[in-house]
Amino acid sequence: MAQVEVRNVRKVYRRDQLEVPVLDGLSIEIEKGEFIALMGPSGSGKTTLLNLIGGIDRPTSGEVVVDGEDTATLSTRELARWRSRHIGYIFQMYNLMPVLTALQNVELPLLLVRGMKAKERRERARLALSIVGLEDRLDHYPRQLSGGQEQRVAIARAVVTDPTLILADEPTGDLDKKSATEVLELLEKLNSGYQKTIVMVTHDPGAAERAHRMVHLDKGVLSR
Amino acid sequence: MNFATLVLANLGRNKVRTILTTLSIFVALFLFCSVRAVTDTLQDTINVGNESRLITRNKTSLVFPLPMGHLERIRALPGVTAVTWSNWFGGTDPVDTRSFFAQFAIDAKTYLPMYDSDLAIVDASPAPGVSAPAGMDPRLAAFMNERTAAIIGEGLMKKKGWKLGQTIRINGTIYPGSWLFVIRAVYRPKVKGLDDMTMYFHWDYLYENSNRQADVGVFSLELADPNRAGQIIKTVDAVFENSPAPTRTETERAFQAGFVSMMGNIPFVVRVLGGAIAFAILLVAMNTMMAAIRERTSEFGVLKTLGFSDAYLFALVLAEAALITLGGGVAGALFARFLVASGKVALPFFPPMSVHWETVFTGIGLAAFMGAVSGLVPAWQTARLRIVDALRRVA
Numbered sequence: 001m002a003q004v005e006v007r008n009v010r011k012v013y014r015r016d017q018l019e020v021p022v023l024d025g026l027s028i029e030i031e032k033g034e035f036i037a038l039m040g041p042s043g044s045g046k047t048t049l050l051n052l053i054g055g056i057d058r059p060t061s062g063e064v065v066v067d068g069e070d071t072a073t074l075s076t077r078e079l080a081r082w083r084s085r086h087i088g089y090i091f092q093m094y095n096l097m098p099v100l101t102a103l104q105n106v107e108l109p110l111l112l113v114r115g116m117k118a119k120e121r122r123e124r125a126r127l128a129l130s131i132v133g134l135e136d137r138l139d140h141y142p143r144q145l146s147g148g149q150e151q152r153v154a155i156a157r158a159v160v161t162d163p164t165l166i167l168a169d170e171p172t173g174d175l176d177k178k179s180a181t182e183v184l185e186l187l188e189k190l191n192s193g194y195q196k197t198i199v200m201v202t203h204d205p206g207a208a209e210r211a212h213r214m215v216h217l218d219k220g221v222l223s224r
Numbered sequence: 225m226n227f228a229t230l231v232l233a234n235l236g237r238n239k240v241r242t243i244l245t246t247l248s249i250f251v252a253l254f255l256f257c258s259v260r261a262v263t264d265t266l267q268d269t270i271n272v273g274n275e276s277r278l279i280t281r282n283k284t285s286l287v288f289p290l291p292m293g294h295l296e297r298i299r300a301l302p303g304v305t306a307v308t309w310s311n312w313f314g315g316t317d318p319v320d321t322r323s324f325f326a327q328f329a330i331d332a333k334t335y336l337p338m339y340d341s342d343l344a345i346v347d348a349s350p351a352p353g354v355s356a357p358a359g360m361d362p363r364l365a366a367f368m369n370e371r372t373a374a375i376i377g378e379g380l381m382k383k384k385g386w387k388l389g390q391t392i393r394i395n396g397t398i399y400p401g402s403w404l405f406v407i408r409a410v411y412r413p414k415v416k417g418l419d420d421m422t423m424y425f426h427w428d429y430l431y432e433n434s435n436r437q438a439d440v441g442v443f444s445l446e447l448a449d450p451n452r453a454g455q456i457i458k459t460v461d462a463v464f465e466n467s468p469a470p471t472r473t474e475t476e477r478a479f480q481a482g483f484v485s486m487m488g489n490i491p492f493v494v495r496v497l498g499g500a501i502a503f504a505i506l507l508v509a510m511n512t513m514m515a516a517i518r519e520r521t522s523e524f525g526v527l528k529t530l531g532f533s534d535a536y537l538f539a540l541v542l543a544e545a546a547l548i549t550l551g552g553g554v555a556g557a558l559f560a561r562f563l564v565a566s567g568k569v570a571l572p573f574f575p576p577m578s579v580h581w582e583t584v585f586t587g588i589g590l591a592a593f594m595g596a597v598s599g600l601v602p603a604w605q606t607a608r609l610r611i612v613d614a615l616r617r618v619a
Binding site: 054056080082093097098100108121125221 | 227229233234237520535614
């Protein structure tokens with residue numbers, strides 16, 4: 001059974017009185033340990049699909065099953081807990097908390113792990129930061145880091161809870177070439193070294209080549 | 225890191241705004257408690273009045289005197305164990321005419337024993353060779369044996385910088401002339417709410433120096449049984465009903481309450497002011513919290529994406545609001561209490577002003593309520609925020 005099963009999903013957004021269809025009967029399966037690149041023009045529904053897989057949005061119709069769980073059947077509260085256990089999310093703009101240090105940012109998702117002591121949280125956050133090569137930037141605030149470093153902190157935050165699925169929404173979109181390469185290498189390492197399933201939205205064909213599979217979306221359907 | 229770290233980190237995000245908001249609530253609660261101090265003080269004034277003592281005054285108005293002839297007839301009434309009298313002098317200190325303080329001419333040998341439970345003598349001039357009447361504080365010997373002697377409250381002594389044994393000059397307004405007094409004793413109130421800013425002197429001195437024009441301002445009656453106060457009040461007033469100077473008798477507490485009511489409907493004004501201040505706090509706190517939350521919409525979207533529940537974020541926002549309002553509120557209320565208690569603020573002719581602990585706790589409760597109300601709306605909005613809508617504001 002695939003780790004992610006998207007079955008005949010429709011997603012329609014409402015803008016005032018208007019209905020805007022974004023995904024139209026889309027189905028896709030993603031195997032465990034796969035590294036998949038979602039490509040397509042703006043407005044094609046890439047991020048929407050990512051959000052549905054990550055349980056941060058719900059389909060208008062159809063099913064999204066991740067690790068055997070139909071996310072549409074979960075309550076908002078259950079879905080939040082499910083996300084904290086199963087999903088690591090990487091944003092294009094890093095989205096670190098500016099008032100927290102790198103270590104605190106990475107520690108943040110661990111606050112939701114019941115029974116974990118403060119010391120253990122810190123140790124795990126340190127370990128995650130060392131994996132992304134930032135063990136010497138623990139006490140730096142986001143404003144004291146470069147874009148590439150911020151994105152690496154965001155990656156550490158995404159993996160610190162040891163999720164089964166990492167979703168990356170244009171993770172290199174705001175980086176220079178060198179930093180983008182470092183981030184992509186890091187994602188490859190997480191995929192090959194730690195067997196993380198990765199779904200990455202990207203516009204960059206070079207970035208997409210790092211993935212095992214490229215999926216193209218156009219106007220809410222898979223084009224090839 | 226924990227929930228508290230997150231709250232504090234977020235409050236430190238815009239330090240100037242946090243400080244200014246806290247300061248505005250500090251000032252508002254300070255004003256709220258200070259304004260309430262007026263009603264607290266008026267209540268203290270009423271509470272000073274003893275239920276076992278009666279006050280008899282002229283029925284027409286307090287400003288009209290009673291004849292000394294009433295004394296023996298009151299004293300003879302059954303249930304009355306002691307009677308004394310006092311008179312409002314209404315003088316001013318020529319050295320500092322704008323600084324008001326009360327002066328009462330009293331019949332010391334009957335007045336001081338009756339008010340022994342209220343006033344404690346803390347200092348007195350030595351009086352070799354003379355003694356105080358039996359039943360009185362022996363340190364009052366000098367005061368009792370000197371016609372121009374005065375007893376001054378220790379607060380007034382401190383304020384005026386007077387010393388024991390010093391001769392002071394008071395200009396009479398009701399009883400014209402320049403009156404000399406020698407400070408022979410200093411008192412301290414034994415009961416809360418009684419002021420230490422009053423001067424007492426011998427009624428005989430007033431009587432003789434006013435060409436025997438002085439009468440009695442009020443009679444104070446001590447009762448054998450306070451439960452019979454109602455009956456005795458009726459009896460006293462009935463005795464003088466057809467005299468040239470009919471009386472109005474009431475318990476000392478009722479008399480004080482009547483005196484306070486002469487100041488008008490201050491409690492109403494205070495309540496309105498207090499309400500306006502509280503409303504201002506609410507608006508300031510709400511506006512600040514709303515602005516702070518709006519700025520962080522995308523961050524809340526990120527936190528929700530990470531798995532933070534709506535309830536967690538609701539609590540986070542509410543805690544931030546509560547900390548600001550409670551921090552400012554507690555500090556403002558306590559500052560008001562200690563500033564007012566320092567004696568730097570005073571109402572003329574009233575006991576030293578104070579902010580009761582009840583007022584402080586009311587203020588803190590109000591601050592907590594304001595925190596809850598001002599935080600509830602943004603907290604609710606945050607909890608209801610859809611992740612996709614929040615994240616859309618990132619780009």
